[in-house]
Amino acid sequence: MSIAFSTLSPLHLECLTSGCIRQISNAMDNASHDEIGELMRLRAQRTEELLYFLQIRCTQTRIRRILGWLAQRFGRSTSTGILLPLRLTHQEWADLIGSTRVTVTRLMKQLQQQGELELCGRSLIVHGSLVN
Numbered sequence: 001m002s003i004a005f006s007t008l009s010p011l012h013l014e015c016l017t018s019g020c021i022r023q024i025s026n027a028m029d030n031a032s033h034d035e036i037g038e039l040m041r042l043r044a045q046r047t048e049e050l051l052y053f054l055q056i057r058c059t060q061t062r063i064r065r066i067l068g069w070l071a072q073r074f075g076r077s078t079s080t081g082i083l084l085p086l087r088l089t090h091q092e093w094a095d096l097i098g099s100t101r102v103t104v105t106r107l108m109k110q111l112q113q114q115g116e117l118e119l120c121g122r123s124l125i126v127h128g129s130l131v132n
Helices: 018-027 033-054 059-074 090-097 101-113
Strands: 082-084 117-120 123-126
Touching (some): 033 059, 059 082, 059 101, 059 123, 090 101, 101 117
Antiparallel strands (some): 082 123, 117 123
16 A cells, blocks of 8 residues: 655655664554554645745735644634634744744734734634635
8 A cells, every 4th residue: 555645746755864764663662554654644744734834925825824724723613713722922923934023913913903813812713714
């Protein structure tokens, strides 16, 4: 059976050392090779998803897409929207999206004014088109 480790095509993978695969296998003695392969494939796909966001040139689009992706992956549905329980500072958001804290503050304020984002303590509630 063949497993797709990546959604990218063409793809070039290189194992830096044979020891890295052995370390994974030893750490997961109870897991089958198929399970380990699946975990590695999922990890690679998540990494690709995050790297995709970073290539988006428009910072506003980038933050909107990342907020939506995080809401779908980690959010919890509430009566008012999707609660995103990530307690990140604006500087940490800026680091995540490859921007500045000032730009993140301005964009988040815009999203709040548009009714697409709401602060709930240090968590966020995501609304509307951000999660679609």
